[in-house]
Amino acid sequence: EVQLVQSGAEVKKPGESLKISCKGSGYSFTSYWIGWVRQMPGKGLEWVGIIYPGDSDTRYSPSFQGQVTISADKSISTAYLQWSSLKASDTAMYYCARRCGGNPSFDYWGQGTLVTVSS
Amino acid sequence: EIVLTQSPGTLSLSPGERATLSCRASQSVSSSYLAWYQQKPGQAPRLLIYGASSRATGIPDRFSGSGSGTDFTLTISRLEPEDFAVYYCQQYGTSPLYSFGQGTKLEIK
Numbered sequence: 001e002v003q004l005v006q007s008g009a010e011v012k013k014p015g016e017s018l019k020i021s022c023k024g025s026g027y028s029f030t031s032y033w034i035g036w037v038r039q040m041p042g043k044g045l046e047w048v049g050i051i052y053p054g055d056s057d058t059r060y061s062p063s064f065q066g067q068v069t070i071s072a073d074k075s076i077s078t079a080y081l082q083w084s085s086l087k088a089s090d091t092a093m094y095y096c097a098r099r100c101g102g103n104p105s106f107d108y109w110g111q112g113t114l115v116t117v118s119s
Numbered sequence: 120e121i122v123l124t125q126s127p128g129t130l131s132l133s134p135g136e137r138a139t140l141s142c143r144a145s146q147s148v149s150s151s152y153l154a155w156y157q158q159k160p161g162q163a164p165r166l167l168i169y170g171a172s173s174r175a176t177g178i179p180d181r182f183s184g185s186g187s188g189t190d191f192t193l194t195i196s197r198l199e200p201e202d203f204a205v206y207y208c209q210q211y212g213t214s215p216l217y218s219f220g221q222g223t224k225l226e227i228k
Contacts, residue, residue, distance in 0.1 A: 035217070037164075045156075045164065045207055047217035061215045095163055103170055104211035105154035109163035 002026040004034075004096050004110035011116045012086050019082035020113045022096030029077035030054040033099035035106055036070060036081045040092040050099065051079055086117045121146050121212050123220035131228040138195040140223045142208035147188045152211040155184055155193045158222075159204045167206075168193060195225075203227050 007021040022034060036048040049060040053072040060070070072079045079096055094113050097106035122145040132138055142153070150171040156164040166175040168184035171191055181196040195202055208220040 037219075044222045045158075045209075045219040047215060047219065050216065059216050061217070063215070097164075100166075100169065103154075104152055104217075105166055105169040105175075105209065106156075106164075107166050107169075107175060109165070112163055 002098070002108045004098060004108055006094075006096060006110040006113045009114040009116070011118070013119055014086055014088055014117055016086050016117075017082070017084050018086055018115065019080050020094060020115065022079045022081075022110050024077045024079070024098065027098075030074050032101060034072065034079040035097050035099055036068075036079075037095045037097060037106075038064075038092045039095065039112075048081065048094070053077075053079065086115075088117050088119075090115060091117045120214060121148065121210055121218055123208050123210055123218055125206075125208060125220035125223045127223060128221075129224045129226060131226050132198055133228045134198050134200055136198050138193075138198055138202070138225055140193040140195075140206055140225070142186075142191040142193070142220050144189045144191075144210060148191075148210045148212065150187050153184075153186070153191050154209045154211075156207045156209065157202075157204045158207065164207065198225075200227075 003025045005023045030053050035050040038046045048064045049070045051058045051070045053074045069082045096110040098108040100107045124143045126141045153171040155168040158164040172184045183194045205222045207222050
């Protein structure tokens with residue numbers, strides 16, 4: 001069974017750093033792109049970026065380029081989304097999702113990680 | 120940059136009725152690269168339709184997708200109580216690589 005399990009909720013202060021994770025299982029982790037999607041409170045879905053764990057090829061949305069870093073450790077089938085200096089506006093639910101093999105939609109999703117940034 | 124505009128913002132219908140949701144793109148989108156998702160409160164999105172008209176695994180056949188170019192439609196033939204949720208369209212393109220519509224909330228009338 002394909003599963004993406006994300007790390008737990010985080011409460012941070014502005015200026016702090018953070019790295020959240022997404023562990024894949026039940027499939028060949030290195031063969032599928034993993035994307036990250038942001039959902040701010042009460043709002044819609046926004047694409048953050050995507051990584052191919054096989055070779056760490058990474059693409060970012062222009063809106064998030066330079067604001068976050070996406071990485072992956074294929075030895076432990078885990079993708080990451082990290083911030084070096086959080087802002088209150090980073091408060092949101094973050095989902096990871098697996099891109100389908102044969103088309104560019106996202107067929108499996110993690111349960112989401114709620115990030116709250118507040119002083 | 121391709122912008123997806125969904126309409127209506129909110130759709131109020133009763134169980135058993137037919138729902139028609141629209142997704143309009145600011146530029147032509149390859150049909151292969153248009154998907155629809157359903158999201159219920161407190162849950163992650165779920166893939167319903169990919170390639171504009173192909174149902175994802177396990178999706179009931181009351182859900183169907185159609186369209187091409189800049190106009191795409193998600194149709195739910197007979198609404199079940201569990202279908203009331205928010206629906207998003209999504210495209211894959213050049214820059215940004217992915218984008219989502221703002222969503223349509225399907226609520227019980």
